[in-house]
Amino acid sequence: MFKPITIKDIAQALKVSTSTVSRSLSDSYEINTATKLRVLEYAKEHKYKRNPIALSLKQRRSYSIGVSVCEVANSFFSQAIDGIESVAYRAGYHVIISQSHDSYERETINLEHLANRSVDGLLVSMSAETKDFSHIQKLSEQGLPIVLFDRVIAGMDTHKVTSNNREGARGAIQGLIDNGYTRIAHIANAEHLSITKERMGGYTLALQQNGLLFDETLIRYCEHGGSDQGEVERAVASILEMQEKADAIFVASDRLSIGCLTALKKYADRSDHPKICGFSNSDILDTLLPDFMRVRQPAFEMGEMAMNKLIHLIESKRRVTNFESIVLDTELVI
């Protein structure tokens, strides 16, 4: 097996000590320029690369961060990851992605796994199933820097990056109302999620502002966040079957929107098809379904922001106690 050249090899070849080599490579001021150059030249010639593992051990830093999302095959998250990566790579960090597939168990295992792999910090968007946050809380209390994004935990003391879900939802519903829709069903995500509550808040606010009554029978929660297509289909079917028909459906997430559109194709004939509007970052839908109205989150920017905040946490000398909640505006694409 291939064995890369080490600092010792250089020291031996140049008949200096490893200390000198190490200091030369880190361009220490206290090394003679001539010596430094000799070392640097030899290192370059023999393609010396410092061993990051040894460095990690010594510095108790791994220069890698972990990301936990429900899945990467989701436009919102893949865009967010692009944002995270762009910042991370520039700052010399590696990004380790893990998917929870909206399962509490996998999320727990993955986070444990990542923490053990000594990541320097964690970027987490919780799984839809997760109701108990103690595993995240525990890591945070142990001193591991954590930034939450998108699906955050209200009670946790750390930086949070979200989009303005309430206002996004309100705007979407207002848009529907402006176009004459008044009986708007809502397919929501898992009930306990922060985003669900906020989007629901926007929904009710818009109704209220327009003097419309909130009708509980129009609401459907999907506890598995769309990972269970059957659940989505049942929700759609039961809305279509209502006595007093809904003329529009507002869908709370990207994954759910896809599931809902799929279900609709199955159940409804094209003619009396309720108007669909929902949160989604799938840009392809605009052209494929010009009729689809969506709330687009600034996923890339959210990723950038979250990563910046995480780097800040990691690299701050003292323990940070003053946490921010950053809220970014959404955009309504018609």
Added chain:
Amino acid sequence: MFKPITIKDIAQALKVSTSTVSRSLSDSYEINTATKLRVLEYAKEHKYKRNPIALSLKQRRSYSIGVSVCEVANSFFSQAIDGIESVAYRAGYHVIISQSHDSYERETINLEHLANRSVDGLLVSMSAETKDFSHIQKLSEQGLPIVLFDRVIAGMDTHKVTSNNREGARGAIQGLIDNGYTRIAHIANAEHLSITKERMGGYTLALQQNGLLFDETLIRYCEHGGSDQGEVERAVASILEMQEKADAIFVASDRLSIGCLTALKKYADRSDHPKICGFSNSDILDTLLPDFMRVRQPAFEMGEMAMNKLIHLIESKRRVTNFESIVLDTELVI
């Protein structure tokens, strides 16, 4: 900052040596059962976790592997990654994903980065831009286990996992011909890619088998593999503008299919819209565009296979010289 408990702490507390602790934890036969139990109990009680970084340094193994794909926001790759992960996690490996965004430069940097981070192996699907393989070849020659999947390099001596592109393409074209289409344009990926050649091979074979002439003017190559939407749109536009109209378009990849469908919506009015058929793993398209016919690759299985092969390479004692090329069948979804 949080400092986890080490083997030394245990040794001190129990008044034994670190060797004894280490051996107890790895359940060595030469340690007294009573001692072993004391250690194990103390470790459990104080939540001892072995430091993977120290282990990596000692064993020259990191139990993590790197994956390089063009992008995760692509159904084929996200499904493949799911397959990779499922095998990796079961075998105790971490997966580090990096995206080339179809840029040669980023691919080079990423692979270098991963190799430096001491991954134990690499799973690579090349970027569309990559024509020079020396960076991958070099890593492989240095002894780093590498398995190529999907977009492979013909000349390289290593395991390869692909789908039967030729047969998949042939079947798709045959399907089109069976439905009465005879003038079939082809929007292909970057010309030098293996998958491009194979799919093109299937295309010409099908024409030939049906006594149709191969017409070069019907072919469009997209050097950026769809990462440059302008390129795709120009290709589509120029096909639509042809004197002798094409009645169908066969698209060579997932990304290109999306780009092509987008472009079509822009340029063609719905009536005289050529039939579209292409490689794609976007399951959502089936319901959104029932008219779209696609070749589906067994992405998940490819990921599983590739990861299995990689683990085999990593864990084999002797250097492997007998390499396999695994080819999996595609599926035509109508």
Added chain:
DNA sequence: AAAAACTACGCAATCGATACCAGAAACGGC
């Protein structure tokens, strides 16, 4: 009863790099 074998554990080197503490050599000031 002496020799051999075995059990159970400790010492110390090692992985690759860094950093604190010394110390040699050169230099300047008076």
Added chain:
DNA sequence: GCCGTTTCTGGTATCGATTGCGTAGTTTTT
């Protein structure tokens, strides 16, 4: 010429874990 600085370099401990070798102490063999 002596002493105090400065400049440059080396020795060595350290990060956390593993492992080959050595060795007390006990048991078995002959």
